Amino acid sequence: MDISKLATSVLQKQRSTPGLVADGIRLAILRGELAPGQVLRQEELAKQFGLSRVPVREALRELETQGLVISYPHRGTVVAELSSVDIEEVYLIRTTLETTVLRLSIPKMTDLDFRKAEAVYDQTDHDPNPAHSAELNWAFHEILYAPAGLPRMLNMIRTLHCQALRYHLVGFVAVDFKRESQSGHRQILEACRQRDEDAAVAALTQHLSESGKSIAAYVRQVRSGTLGAL
Numbered sequence: 001m002d003i004s005k006l007a008t009s010v011l012q013k014q015r016s017t018p019g020l021v022a023d024g025i026r027l028a029i030l031r032g033e034l035a036p037g038q039v040l041r042q043e044e045l046a047k048q049f050g051l052s053r054v055p056v057r058e059a060l061r062e063l064e065t066q067g068l069v070i071s072y073p074h075r076g077t078v079v080a081e082l083s084s085v086d087i088e089e090v091y092l093i094r095t096t097l098e099t100t101v102l103r104l105s106i107p108k109m110t111d112l113d114f115r116k117a118e119a120v121y122d123q124t125d126h127d128p129n130p131a132h133s134a135e136l137n138w139a140f141h142e143i144l145y146a147p148a149g150l151p152r153m154l155n156m157i158r159t160l161h162c163q164a165l166r167y168h169l170v171g172f173v174a175v176d177f178k179r180e181s182q183s184g185h186r187q188i189l190e191a192c193r194q195r196d197e198d199a200a201v202a203a204l205t206q207h208l209s210e211s212g213k214s215i216a217a218y219v220r221q222v223r224s225g226t227l228g229a230l
Contacts, residue, residue: 021049021059026162029068029079030134036081040069067163073091082163085218090164098145098208099156099201102188105148106197115142117189125182133178137161140185144192164215177214184210 028034046053057183061076071077124136138161145154184207191200
């Protein structure tokens with residue numbers, strides 16, 4: 001496990017130290033640099049971040065509340081794994097929350113919001129590195145949900161994204177999901193531009209449903225041994 005370069009980059013931001021450490025570990029998980037089931041040793045992480053174990057311990061606690069890591073007695077902390085059933089449940093909850101937020105957000109969206117979303121869409125289209133897909137996917141959705149002005153709900157949605165996005169990355173890499181995902185994003189964005197709440201919600205519902213089914217199906221194949229391991 002070597003995330004020292006990522007750790008150095010993250011620590012340059014202006015946030016509390018435990019929060020910064022959590023950001024770094026979260027990014028490493030979403031990018032696949034820390035694999036499901038991998039043991040996270042506090043001493044090693046503290047060394048890579050150039051910090052004491054205290055902020056690392058607090059960061060791991062934060063990530064545990066988000067469902068990204070799990071702490072076991074006598075074993076330590078490991079990167080959480082999701083089953084296909086877990087993924088389907090996450091996407092069901094996401095659909096309920098995100099369609100609600102999107103409907104409330106559309107009347108408050110501005111031209112600047114649309115330009116930001118378009119910029120992320122274009123960046124995703126032209127970025128050849130699938131390791132960035134999870135971050136860009138969240139950036140696109142966050143831009144569309146933020147105008148609703150519901151920070152608690154947005155934080156809940158972000159947590160669900162974090163739980164599922166490393167498998168979203170699997171979808172981009174293993175089942176060539178990028179084209180399908182971008183098509184869904186385009187439909188959602190255009191409906192938002194038209195201020196058509198029903199069409200935007202329908203497009204988002206279909207987008208999340210297809211994403212969840214594709215990723216869950218892939219994970220089931222991996223778990224059954226019909227495909228190579230994650």
